[in-house]
Amino acid sequence: MNPDTLKYTEEHEWIVEQRGVYIIGITEYAVEELGEITFVELPELGKRLERGEDAAVIESVKAASDVFAPVTGIVAEVNDVLDMEPDLINRDPYGKGWILKLKDVNEEEYNELMDSRSYRGYLKTVE
Amino acid sequence: MNWTPATKSEQAEMLSVIGADSMDAFFDVIPEALRSCDWNLPEGLSEFTLRRELETLAAKNNIQYISFLGGGYYDHYIPAAVDALSSRSEFYTAYTPYQPECAQGTLQAIYEYQSVVSRLMDLECANASLYDGGTAVYEAAAMACRITRRFRVVAHASLHPVWRRMLETHVAGSPITVSDGDGPDGEDVACVIVQNPSFTGDVRDFTALARDCHEHGALLVMAVNPVSLGIIKTPGAMGADIAVAEGQSLGLPLGFGGPYLGILATRTAHIRKMPGRIAAATTDAEGRRGYVLTLQAREQHIRREKALSNICSNQALCALRTLIHLCLLGKTGLEATARACYSKAEYLKSRLDFAKPLNPGATFNEFAVCLPLDAETVIGRLRGKGFLPGLPLAAFGRGGPNDLLIAVTEKRTREELDAFAEALREACHHV
Numbered sequence: 001m002n003p004d005t006l007k008y009t010e011e012h013e014w015i016v017e018q019r020g021v022y023i024i025g026i027t028e029y030a031v032e033e034l035g036e037i038t039f040v041e042l043p044e045l046g047k048r049l050e051r052g053e054d055a056a057v058i059e060s061v062k063a064a065s066d067v068f069a070p071v072t073g074i075v076a077e078v079n080d081v082l083d084m085e086p087d088l089i090n091r092d093p094y095g096k097g098w099i100l101k102l103k104d105v106n107e108e109e110y111n112e113l114m115d116s117r118s119y120r121g122y123l124k125t126v127e
Numbered sequence: 128m129n130w131t132p133a134t135k136s137e138q139a140e141m142l143s144v145i146g147a148d149s150m151d152a153f154f155d156v157i158p159e160a161l162r163s164c165d166w167n168l169p170e171g172l173s174e175f176t177l178r179r180e181l182e183t184l185a186a187k188n189n190i191q192y193i194s195f196l197g198g199g200y201y202d203h204y205i206p207a208a209v210d211a212l213s214s215r216s217e218f219y220t221a222y223t224p225y226q227p228e229c230a231q232g233t234l235q236a237i238y239e240y241q242s243v244v245s246r247l248m249d250l251e252c253a254n255a256s257l258y259d260g261g262t263a264v265y266e267a268a269a270m271a272c273r274i275t276r277r278f279r280v281v282a283h284a285s286l287h288p289v290w291r292r293m294l295e296t297h298v299a300g301s302p303i304t305v306s307d308g309d310g311p312d313g314e315d316v317a318c319v320i321v322q323n324p325s326f327t328g329d330v331r332d333f334t335a336l337a338r339d340c341h342e343h344g345a346l347l348v349m350a351v352n353p354v355s356l357g358i359i360k361t362p363g364a365m366g367a368d369i370a371v372a373e374g375q376s377l378g379l380p381l382g383f384g385g386p387y388l389g390i391l392a393t394r395t396a397h398i399r400k401m402p403g404r405i406a407a408a409t410t411d412a413e414g415r416r417g418y419v420l421t422l423q424a425r426e427q428h429i430r431r432e433k434a435l436s437n438i439c440s441n442q443a444l445c446a447l448r449t450l451i452h453l454c455l456l457g458k459t460g461l462e463a464t465a466r467a468c469y470s471k472a473e474y475l476k477s478r479l480d481f482a483k484p485l486n487p488g489a490t491f492n493e494f495a496v497c498l499p500l501d502a503e504t505v506i507g508r509l510r511g512k513g514f515l516p517g518l519p520l521a522a523f524g525r526g527g528p529n530d531l532l533i534a535v536t537e538k539r540t541r542e543e544l545d546a547f548a549e550a551l552r553e554a555c556h557h558v
Contacts, residue, residue, distance in 0.1 A: 039399060039424075044276060064424030066433075 001094040003028075007110065008119035009070045014094065015113065021076055022105045025098040026058070026067065026089065029123060034060040037086045042078040043100060049073060051109050056099055058089070071109040073102030156296075193543050194515040197493045197534025198326065198523070199260060199287050200387075201376045203354065203464070204538050205448075206455050209378045213448045224443075225404070227419045233443060234418035237406035240450040247356050247453070247461075248370040248392040249363025254403035255441040257389030260350065260373025261293035264320060266391060266402045266436060267348040267369040268294060271318035272303055273400045273435065274368075275344060279315045281308040285325030286350065288523045294320075297438075310336060311343035318346040318368075323359070327525060327532060328486050328493040330359060337366030353377055353390065355491045357465025362392075369393045378452025379445055388445040399425060402436030467537035468492035471544060475535050478548035481555060485530060493534040495520060499555045502531045508554040514547055 001023075006014040012030035016023050031037075041057040049055050049069035056067040056078075078100045082088060089097035114122060133141065138150070147153040154162065172180065194202045213219065217232055224230035237255045244253035257263045264287075268280040280298075282291050282305055295305055303317075311319055319340055324330045337347040346368040351359075353372045362370035374388030375381070393401055399422065407421035427434035456464060472492050476484065482496035498505055502519040509516045517533040520526025535544070 041399070059424040064430055 001025075001098075003094055004116045006094070006116060007070070007113040008116065008122070009068070009113060010122060011068050011070075013067060013070050015070045015110070017105075017110065020103065022071065022073060022102045022110065023098050024055070024067070024070060024100050024102065025093055027119075028093055031090055031093045034058060034065060035062045036060055037089045040079075040082040040086045040089070040099065042080070042082065043075045045075050045078065047075045049075065049102070051106070059086075067099060069102070070113060071102065071105050073105035075100060076103035077101040192510070192513055192515045193539070193547065195517045195533045195535065195539075195547065196515050198518045198532060199290075199352075199373050199375075200381055201352075201354070201492065201534055201536050202381060202538055203376050203536050205378050205380060205452065208455055209448050209451045212451050213444060218444065218447055225420050227417060231418055233447075234406050234420070236447050236450060237404070237441070237443065238408055238418050239454075240446045241406060243450060243453045244390055244392050247353060247361075248351075248372075248390075249361035250367075250370055250392040251395040252398050252401070252405070253390070253392040254401050254405055255443070256374070256446040257391055257403055258438065258442060259385055259387040259389045260371065260375075261287070261290040261389075262297075262438065263371035263373075263389035263391045264290045264348070264350055265294045265297035266389070266438075267371045268298070268305075268318060268320060269301075269303065269436070270369060270393070270397065270400050270402060271346045271348060274397055275317040275346060277315050277317040277345070278302045279304050279306060279313065280317055280348075281306055281310070281312065281319045283309055283319060283321040285322040285329065285331070286320055287322060287326045288525060290322075290350065311340050311345040314344070316343065316345045318348045320348040320350065322350040323362075324352060324355060324491045324493065326523070327495045327520065328490040330355075330489040330491050332360060332365060333367070334360075334365045337368075340368075341366070352491065354461070354465055354468065357461040357463075358469060359465075359491060368397065374445065374449045378448040386442060386445055388442050388449055390449075398422065400435065401425075404441050464537050465491075468535060471537065471539055472533075472535040474541070475533065475539075475544050475548060478544065479551065481552050482531075485526070492536060493532060495526065495530055495532050497527065498529045498531055498551075501528050503528070505531065505551065505554045508557075509547075509550055512550050512554075514550060516547070516551060 001016060006016045008014055012027045014025050014027055037058055037060045039059040043055050049072065051069055051072045053069050054066045055069045058065050058067060079098050091097065142153060145153065221233060224233040227234060241253040241255065245251060257266055271280065272278050280303060298305060319336065321333050321336065323333060333347065333349065340347045347366065348369045348371065349362040349367040350371050351362055353374060354376045370392045372390040374390045379387060404420055405422050406418055409417055409419055411417045423429055425435045427437050469491055472490065472494060476494055479496055482498050485495040485497055506516050506519060517531045520530035520532055521528050
């Protein structure tokens, strides 16, 4: 995934639409803040998530953090590989380290999210 | 952080969220008789006077009874080494000693406690302990709900009625509901909770029920008498997913309300849904073996309101006593203790031909009988002769007025059993 083409949230998650399905992960910044990731708790398939609702939990050597649904939608797929290799998120946060996919997403909410330029600007304010 | 206790307005706000009109309404779950009505305490006393008063009160306790009381808590022998080792100040005076830099002894003890509990239950992992057996039953139920993402737990009739009440108390205000049943009777069932031996003493093999639960996407939670596992098929062997127990029988003296020990073990697949602390072995930077707490991200000091449990303080000192007790017994000692309890109970059964046996099949150290006379009357008569004959089942809603639950441990001698059987016969036939 090219980070320049993704949408972002203030919680340091990325999301991108591919053929009607929305792929979600966490950003390089989030990964650096968390440190080595040791476990990922994934949501149930078919579960409807409201925007801002807890979608997954990432445990790292430093903390346990929630991944929030960036938009409202239904869980279409989860990255089961993370069960065995949670540190895929550390190694490839924008690729093999994706976390979940949503379908039937609220597109308006999606369009409201930051693009990569706004996110980079946002990062300057939090660093 | 501000440590000012809740102000009146904050109290009012919290009460309105809960839906209670006043503090009194909030506390009305506590039976009236147990609520304090008067805080007008007497003047202070000198140490000497106070000591004399307390000793006078203590002397009113009769501790010489020969006890056949059970119902989850048993009169087992505790080797002197348990007291001697557990009262060492390194263990006894330490408070929350969990920093690995300065608490290797405690952490190693917890790690070894977890190891013996896992072996005892025949499951892969155990936590650092919980408050008591009833709390462990609730924690296992909540854990099953987290794992299955279902919210109904089925309580089997074998479950201790007091633990069942504790379960109901703990689930209040949560999405979890409790219903009676003997199997996974719906797609919303997270787990079936059984007890082996049952509250009234029945020993069963729940292997088929475990299979049935798994076929329905539910878990099997099994509460056990830990001493019975010296001779009885283990929860792991029966296919249980979570095993819990009251640990009092393993090195803790009988007390009115504890402190006791909640034992909880499970399979590795569920370890991240298991409440409470877990000690783990690791190596330090120089490759030396050491012990630390692990998987803490699930716990309340890190996850705050999203923690797996908010009552997961562990009973480190009680767990230590249980560890020492089990290490002293060893595999053969535990088996010998269990065999002694079983054979002595069987012997007593054979002497009670005047009472109707109520257990349909095998029992372990405890059995129920229907006496020819009201159980409370018989208990009163035998107390006068130095015996505590057992628990009246009617008081627990698990039997008629004549039903008595009798427990026998390795401590009862043949002479005591003979004398008790005779005294019971006399008490029943003397009108």
